[in-house]
Every structure is written in structure tokens, then in C-alpha cells.
Amino acid sequence: xxxxxxxxxxxxxxxxxxxxxxxxxxxxxxxxxxxxxxxxxxxxxxxxxxxxxxxxxxxxxxxxxxxxxxxxxxxxxxxxxxxxxxxxxxxxxxxxxxxxxxxxxxxxxxxxxxxxxxxxxxxxxxxxxxxxxxxxxxxxxxxxxxxxxxxxxxxxxxxxxxxxxxxxxxxxxxxxxxxxxxxxxxxxxxxxxxxxxxxxxxxxxxxxxxxxxxxxxxxxxxxxxxxxxxxx
Numbered sequence: 001x002x003x004x005x006x007x008x009x010x011x012x013x014x015x016x017x018x019x020x021x022x023x024x025x026x027x028x029x030x031x032x033x034x035x036x037x038x039x040x041x042x043x044x045x046x047x048x049x050x051x052x053x054x055x056x057x058x059x060x061x062x063x064x065x066x067x068x069x070x071x072x073x074x075x076x077x078x079x080x081x082x083x084x085x086x087x088x089x090x091x092x093x094x095x096x097x098x099x100x101x102x103x104x105x106x107x108x109x110x111x112x113x114x115x116x117x118x119x120x121x122x123x124x125x126x127x128x129x130x131x132x133x134x135x136x137x138x139x140x141x142x143x144x145x146x147x148x149x150x151x152x153x154x155x156x157x158x159x160x161x162x163x164x165x166x167x168x169x170x171x172x173x174x175x176x177x178x179x180x181x182x183x184x185x186x187x188x189x190x191x192x193x194x195x196x197x198x199x200x201x202x203x204x205x206x207x208x209x210x211x212x213x214x215x216x217x218x219x220x221x222x223x224x225x226x227x228x229x230x231x232x
Contacts, residue, residue, distance in 0.1 A: 005034070008095065013037045017049065078102075129177045132156070132163060139181040140165050142173060148181065 005011070014031070016022040018040035031038045041049045059080065066076040081092040082100055092100050098113040099106070132138060134156055139148040154172065155164035161177040 001030075010034055011036060013039060015039045015041065015049075015052070017041050018043070129161070130182060132177070132180065132182060137183040138163075138165070139183060140173070140175055141179055142167055144179075150183065153180075 082090045084090040136153045151165050153163050154166045165173050
């Protein structure tokens, strides 16, 4: 029960038939400690528990039918959760605040949450990098502990904030936008005679954002770039 409450929240009330284990002292102490009101249904009166009994019956029938037809039980459970009731959203939509992606095609706008509290706080102190383009002159680190080097972007993407850069020895490297510094005065200095100190002493400033390291560790180059030749 603790694992369920940790995922979905602590309920204010819990309804049961009063049988084991809900009639134990251990369970009563748990309810008191967690601030949960325990309501026991009247004995010998099943109609008082019709809503729960009906839900259990529907799940049992679905699982029994799925087992007989050789269907995936998890897919059947998922289908039950995304089925809306009459004039009501589905159980999953009520719980998560949005529609879930299914095997059926759906518009991406339908899958957006109705509330956006998480992104509000995640991006509270984050700003976005200026977008770089193909053939742009940039500074990057071939290895994280090495000095910055001046190179050229030969491909943008395909992942967000990901760029393919051609190295000095002809090798190609994929880097997150966080590890690339834009050369703002490349047109004024075509021979690349500047140093990295000149870059940081420039009047232009660059906006930074924490990189998505998990996305940057995956190599997925387009057909124009040889996947096996991309260095990390």
C-alpha cells in the first residue's frame, strides 16, 4: 500500500469490507499514522459495495477473455484504463490530467497535459541557447579536458541540441549544444587567428542551458553521415 500511495498520493479515506488484513491492529495503526479514515461497509449488504464489486467483475472478465484468446494481459489492462465512461474522462486521464498514447494514431496536441506545473519549475532558471546552423564556425572541445578548438558544423541534429562537427584530422564528433561556443565574429576573422580568450572577452554574451546528457550519449546520425565514424 505504501508503494501505491508513494506513486499516486495518500488518500483521505479508504473503504473496505472490514476483513483481513484491514481488521488487524497493524493496519489500524498504519491508518492512524498516515492520517487515513477507514470506512467499513455494512456486513451482509453487498449492494453497499456495488461500485467496487462491479469494477472487480469487469477486470476479471477482461483478463479471463484475454487469457482464452491468448492476448497480452498488460495490453488488456491498459485498454481498461483508457476507456472513458459515459460523459466522463477515462480513469487514466482523471489520474494523470491528460490522454495517454495508445496503439491508435492520435494528434500530439491531444496528448499534452491539461496542467503544466512541472515544466514551469523545471524551466524557471533555464534559458535557451541561440540556434546554430550548418557550416557555422564554432569552438568545441574534442575531449572534455582538452583546450577549445575552432571547427565547423557539418550537420544539425537529428536529436535536439545535437550537432555534428568535423575535426582537424577529418573525424566527425557529435556534441550537445552545451559544449559548443558560437564564434560571433567569424566573418571579421576568416583565418581563425583568434584565441578562446578573445571569445570570452567579446561584447557578445551567450546564454547557457544545462545539457541533456542522456540524449547526447546516443548516436543517431542521418544517412549523410557515416554512423561508425562519429566520435564521442
